[in-house]
Amino acid sequence: MAVIKSAGILLYKRDNLLKVFLIHPGGPFFKNKDEGFWGIPKGQINLGENFLAAGIREMKEETGIEVSGKEFISLGTVKQKNGKIVHAWACEGDWSGLLICKSWVTLENPARSGNFVKFAEVNRAGFFTVEEARKKMNAAQWAFVERLENILSKKEI
Incomplete structure (x- = not known):
C-alpha cells in the first residue's frame, strides 16, 4: 500500500501571545x-503538484483563506498514527472569522x-494560544507548533 502524503x-x-490557526473536521463522526x-488545514497532493502549492490550495479550499504570496517557514514532516505523512509550512496572517469551506x-x-449525506470537510476554525492548541490538536501535528515556536524564538534573538 502506498504511503499517503499531504501538505x-x-x-x-x-x-x-503566539496563536495558531486550527480547523475541526466536519461530519457525523x-x-x-x-x-x-x-x-x-491540509490535504493530499494532486499529480504533478508541489507540496507547498498543495498546502496553499488546501488552505483556500478548506477555509477560504488566501495565503499565496506570503513568506513561508518550512516545518518539515510528521507521520500520523494512520501512517499518513504530513508536510507543513507556517506563515503569519489573520482570519476574518468567516469560514468558507x-x-x-x-x-x-x-x-x-x-443513506448518503454530504457535509463540509471543515465545520469549525479559529486561532488558539499555544496552550489551548496543545489540548485541541492531533498529537502528531503538535510537533509543527513546537517547531514554529523554536524557529520564531531564534528570530527574536
Missing part, C-alpha cells in the same frame, strides 16, 4: 469530538444504510 499550512499571529481532533465529503450515514 498543509499552519497560519499564525502574534498579539502578545467528529460532531462531539474536540480535544485531539483539531489540526492544520469548499471541500465536501459524501458518506453513507449510518453505515450500510444506503
Whole structure:
C-alpha cells in the first residue's frame, strides 16, 4: 500500500501571545469530538503538484483563506498514527472569522444504510494560544507548533 502524503499550512499571529490557526473536521463522526481532533488545514497532493502549492490550495479550499504570496517557514514532516505523512509550512496572517469551506465529503450515514449525506470537510476554525492548541490538536501535528515556536524564538534573538 502506498504511503499517503499531504501538505498543509499552519497560519499564525502574534498579539502578545503566539496563536495558531486550527480547523475541526466536519461530519457525523467528529460532531462531539474536540480535544485531539483539531489540526492544520491540509490535504493530499494532486499529480504533478508541489507540496507547498498543495498546502496553499488546501488552505483556500478548506477555509477560504488566501495565503499565496506570503513568506513561508518550512516545518518539515510528521507521520500520523494512520501512517499518513504530513508536510507543513507556517506563515503569519489573520482570519476574518468567516469560514468558507469548499471541500465536501459524501458518506453513507449510518453505515450500510444506503443513506448518503454530504457535509463540509471543515465545520469549525479559529486561532488558539499555544496552550489551548496543545489540548485541541492531533498529537502528531503538535510537533509543527513546537517547531514554529523554536524557529520564531531564534528570530527574536
